[in-house]
Ligand SMILES: Nc1ncnc2c1ncn2[C@@H]1O[C@H](COP(=O)(O)OP(=O)(O)OP(=O)(O)O)[C@@H](O)[C@H]1O
């Protein structure tokens with residue numbers, strides 16, 4: 233599974249909608265049940281799954297698949313260093 | 314960073330105060346538990362038959378009798394009240410003492426960082442990512458304060474917690490263990506909620522910060538926004554940030570309040586189960602049950618408090634690391650620290666084979682620069698934008714260190730001089746002038762703190778600013794944030810007056826007239842004209858016209874001295890300077 237697929241799978245599990253209804257352009261604005269509490273759950277799950285710590289100032293941005301992937305990329309490359 | 318390291322680097326800065334505080338906390342914990350213990354004889358007096366007293370009551374009575382004092386209910390009340398007063402007093406004292414300690418330590422941390430920052434070379438400021446320093450100073454310092462506070466609170470609460478639990482164990486260990494077990498099982502779900510609510514709280518703060526920062530940026534760009542009628546798009550963007558902040562804040566506070574309210578029935582369920590088990594199952598007396606319950610009811614919030622502080626500590630440690638990093642980066646490029654005092658300028662400044670490149674780039678901004686300037690001379694440095702003029706001046710001011718070459722004043726390398734004494738010899742007007750948001754007088758006194766009004770007026774007169782200031786509010790004229798309440802030309806002349814006020818033998822002026830209209834330019838030039846001969850002047854300009862009167866013109870291009878000589882000589886040599894001078898209509 234690519235990272236994008238992993239992230240979409242995770243969001244689908246937490247937000248509770250089918251995987252194929254989510255794509256890279258989905259965000260909290262387009263998905264009704266993706267509220268702030270779900271977002272916290274997504275962030276926690278990502279932190280545990282990838283063993284990273286996401287900086288607090290990045291968290292508000294993590295409300296779309298696109299930005300989640302961006303932030304994951306930078307956090308993961310930082311963790312490797 | 315480990316919390317242990319943080320404690321060593323901050324709290325143990327003042328070890329005596331730190332251990333003193335811990336001792337005070339121990340005493341407080343002791344008084345607190347004694348106040349609970351001394352409740353036992355009172356409860357026993359009213360509930361138990363005289364032969365069925367708790368161990369605590371018996372102990373107290375035998376103690377009193379051994380001193381020949383007859384125990385009575387009035388005495389029990391007195392002892393209880395005494396311990397309560399003592400506990401409250403000590404609790405108050407230790408809280409005040411912790412507060413003092415927190416701000417003392419924070420003061421040291423801030424002082425250490427700012428001191429390091431302001432003793433670093435100028436490139437430290439220009440290298441720093443935009444806004445990082447401002448943000449660190451405005452936000453991270455607060456966070457570090459909270460961090461220190463949280464660590465101290467953890468200490469304080471842990472002490473009190475241990476005393477309470479110890480007391481409960483002493484009175485009836487089986488009941489206490491059952492109670493702790495029950496509390497753990499029933500409150501476990503709370504921990505999960507707690508983590509989420511903590512995150513949401515953080516997001517609420519972060520989005521508030523984003524909103525504020527963007528608002529600040531809009532305010533700074535107000536002129537751009539108004540003059541381009543961009544109010545609507547500014548408002549839209551602001552509104553977006555606000556909506557985001559609102560979303561997190563409402564969820565976070567809903568969760569916090571809901572948590573508190575939903576917790577209440579749980580806590581009662583635990584209490585009632587404990588009472589039932591204690592009296593019906595184990596067969597304890599009311600007194601013991603009441604005391605154990607009381608200690609547990611008090612220590613439960615302490616335990617949650619410790620948990621809250623602990624998460625706070627883990628979240629705020631990066632703030633401390635940010636401050637440490639800034640301190641370290643600044644410390645890595647310190648200003649030079651010579652010790653020789655230089656109190657006069659007698660002969661010449663010589664620049665020898667100077668090279669410079671900014672860190673992070675391999676391009677040489679200055680290439681092999683050598684020249685002399687003698688006392689009383691007027692040296693004009695001219696050259697196109699980006700040719701390295703300001704960089705050269707930064708090196709002469711010794712606020713950057715050249716990797717190669719040297720600058721000597723009267724034969725002494727400036728790096729060996731005490732920087733303060735060297736800077737007293739030079740009045741410096743930089744390319745961008747930023748004034749302090751206060752009166753003209755205060756701005757002038759930054760240059761010379763003990764200057765009298767007469768001296769200030771004299772300097773203003775030299776800088777051709779006297780008349781305008783007399784027509785305004787005199788020395789009390791406010792210059793506004795950054796000096797934006799006075800005109801650009803006035804700002805420039807105020808900076809010049811500030812340099813003149815110190816009455817230094819040398820004046821260094823970077824683009825004193827570049828952004829000015831011709832009248833202001835004339836005023837400045839006229840005032841520089843008055844100083845020629847009395848002072849050694851190094852003046853930068855990319856307008857050649859200002860170099861006509863100079864004894865020496867240094868023509869800089871792409872970091873190299875292309876030509877060096879008087880105006881007549883450079884015109885004579887028919888080089889690049891001559892071509893430019895002709896273009897500008899000077900010859
Ligand atoms: N902090 C910095 N970091 C990296 N490069 C820098 C820095 N400051 C200046 N430079 C570069 O050094 C060169 C010389 O800059 P400098 O400010 O000395 O030019 P200048 O002659 O004073 O120009 P101007 O007339 O525009 O003021 C330029 O190419 C500039 O891009």
Ligand SMILES: [Mg+2]
Pocket residue numbers: 702703704744823824
């Ligand atoms: Mg410059």
